[in-house]
Amino acid sequence: xxxxxxxxxxxxxxxxxxxxxxxxxxxxxxxxxxxxxxxxxxxxxxxxxxxxxxxxxxxxxxxxxxxxxxxxxxxxxxxxxxxxxxxxxxxxxxxxxxxxxxxxxxxxxxxxxxxxxxxxxx
Numbered sequence: 001x002x003x004x005x006x007x008x009x010x011x012x013x014x015x016x017x018x019x020x021x022x023x024x025x026x027x028x029x030x031x032x033x034x035x036x037x038x039x040x041x042x043x044x045x046x047x048x049x050x051x052x053x054x055x056x057x058x059x060x061x062x063x064x065x066x067x068x069x070x071x072x073x074x075x076x077x078x079x080x081x082x083x084x085x086x087x088x089x090x091x092x093x094x095x096x097x098x099x100x101x102x103x104x105x106x107x108x109x110x111x112x113x114x115x116x117x118x119x120x121x122x
Contacts (some may be wrong), residue, residue: 002025007033
């Protein structure tokens with residue numbers, strides 16, 4: 001897992017996520033709402049989508065539904081409970097999230113993807 005698309009309308013959080021993940025060695029593309037993320041999705045071809053839910057133009061739940069079946073894992077980082085939104089991200093982190101917790105969650109997802117890939121290749 002190397003490519004991460006972030007959909008986050010909060011300028012401070014989006015910037016922190018982008019810098020944190022780039023410094024950890026990931027290729028990151030940050031978009032300020034769900035619609036912008038959807039428009040960039042196919043060209044960027046992310047391994048992981050990290051999305052907030054409450055965003056202008058398109059919510060994270062709507063974005064998740066729009067990219068379902070396109071091969072990217074999804075992490076929702078939001079104060080919104082995904083059960084209430086009727087979506088099932090691969091991982092949900094409740095805001096506020098520390099940078100260390102976000103990076104740890106991304107690394108855990110990376111390990112799970114890598115181990116599944118190794119099992120398939122064997």
